[in-house]
Amino acid sequence: MGFSLFNFGSRDLAIDLGTCNTLIYARGRGIVIDEPSIVALENVDGVPTVRAIGDEALPMLGRTPVGLRTVRPLRSGVIADLDVAEQMLKHFINKALGPRSRLPGKLEVTIAIPSGSTNVERHAIRDAASNAGANEIHFVEEPLAAAIGADLPVDDPFGSMVCDIGGGTTEVGVISLLGLAYSRSVRVGGDKMDEAVMAMVRRTHNLQIGETTAERVKREIGSARVPADGRGLSLTVKGLDMERGVPKEIEITEAEVVRALADPVGQIVSAVRTALEHTAPEISADIIESGITLTGGSSLLRHLDAVIAEETGLPVNIAERPLECVVLGAGQVLEERVGRGVLQAA
């Protein structure tokens, strides 16, 4: 087993640098970091300076005084703000290593990257990891890592389909014999859902709500399917009355949220359908049997699994630990429970 004394000094890390959450798996220790990919920046003499990262920056989201702002450096699935992303990665790596960061020797990191990422994006991530102290860097494609973490039979000559629905992107992958037979990444996920909720509330209630509130609405009463009674659950939210410029409280219904989410949900469904259309017949036959496995935080949107099942006619199930699948999968490679053939040179 991995949790031996021998591995105590191990500095091998697997990293899921997500648009919403960063997770790090340390060889022999399991998941050691699970924090939001958020950085709070303060303007010091006109220079943006990091004030807080991850868990410490979260409460500041949408509540920053003048001169302080929070950013999500990976927002759209790529490194949007290189310098900040690098500082965030460095912080998480050091935190993951703890006292081991002062040990000599090599620091090997395996980073899960979106399957659609360009060479420029890959270089940016590699440079960030290297500046954070890593001297051996590998990549593993996200859908493959997600499939390994979801315990799919990735090394069999049998096709499996995984759909990882995160904050910034949705990645669909068809896996067979430890490789991706097909993959597709679309820039739609939880963020687009939150934006849709904000826009709906603004349009129909003349109320401006923050991102954090929109996300709460989505999680608490959001759904991919119209409620049976046409109205469903409801939730009271606070925001800014856009006409009078004062704080106001309104009630939002599930049915309204479902309508607002129809567009991002439709885009996710069509990404899955496109993947199915591009899958070789033999593999399609396997998927009819094995179905589609959902991972990523947004797979938890209520009834999204049922809607994907209806729209594709295939069995759909959500992985056991959807938010952790990618990092657990990359960790399995570190622990050598899966062949290193899945790794790519950075």
Ligand code: ADP
């Ligand atoms: P990423 O890999 O892009 O960092 P994650 O897989 O960590 O993304 O998922 C984060 C997304 O999942 C966020 O948009 C969040 O709002 C969404 N999410 C988490 N839990 C739920 C839930 N119960 N219902 C709907 N969305 C959820």
Ligand code: MG
């Ligand atoms: Mg992810």
